[in-house]
Amino acid sequence: MSLHATSRPRWLTFDCYGTLIQWDEGLQAAVRELLARKQAGHIEPATLIEVYDRHEHALEQTPPHRSFREVAGQGLRLALQELGLPVDDGDIRVLTERISRMPPFPEVVDTLARLKQAGYRLCIVSNTDDDIIAGNVAQLGGHIDRVITAQQAGAYKPAPRLFEHAHAALGVGKDEVVHICASPHLDHAAARDIGFRCVWIDRGTGRRPLPDYRPDATLTRLDEVPPLFASLDW
Structure with missing residues (x-):
């Protein structure tokens, strides 16, 4: 699948640990x-x-x-x-x-600021508790609009329930979101099963994509996301 010829999302959702934060x-x-x-x-x-x-x-x-x-x-x-x-x-x-x-990757805060300036709303969807992730979110420059956790949903990735809860909480359908993540085992499985668009940040950790799923785009750093979206006329 490709992001070309798809509509601009209203929300960008992010996995936290390994994507934004140096897990x-x-x-x-x-x-x-x-x-x-x-x-x-x-x-x-x-x-x-x-x-x-x-x-x-x-x-x-x-x-x-x-x-x-x-x-x-x-x-x-x-x-x-x-x-x-x-x-x-x-x-x-x-x-x-x-x-x-745990701190963010060096390029993360500036990239989140660019995405906010471009008009996207930003949400973290994470397999954690509210009080644990609070310290990480505090380091992200105030750019995150919502944080949705496994604690809130009563479910962990890759179970679809966490993302279904997130989409309901944001008031969007799966076609109005692009999810950005570093975890094939958890997030790609949910994207495959639910059908939402997904950008993989492959930071060279050795994690491999699922054999039956290909993300819509693969990048190596978060700061490659704004140029990708610009190339799509988003």
Whole structure:
């Protein structure tokens, strides 16, 4: 699919972590801190992240719905236990406080300002809790009009319910939105299933697109979005 010959969107929705906010870098820093606290230098940060991600994603899709803080805490406990590491009550605080402080990518704030000046309304749709993401949104220059979270929707990506909730909250149909994201596993699956337009920011992390879905456009940085839209006469 292509964005050519499609209508200008009223809203742009964004995945937050990995798209606007430096998720991988921040997560690695949090994991290094946890491993240092536990004197577990024999375990690579990438190993703990891989095991944690597996547990976290499974818990997000397992009823009943729980807050991200609870999901992240349980996922981290399970990952530490699987790797034979001790667990203490401060572990999840290290992770969630790091998440809230993760900064935006260098080009993000200026790009959001350009998109606002071009007349778009901007919304974040994220698999998190309101209080956790608040620290990240505060770093985005005041350009974000709405923030819609898994906590508000009672569902996590890639379940369509989160995006359906977002579209209803914004008062738009799927054809009035373009979603901009970095996560194939979560956001592309929802775009495939619901049918909304999607721009992939492929930041070279090694994440691969789904075998049965191709995004409407693929860019490497957020500041490539305004020129793309200008080329479409939006």
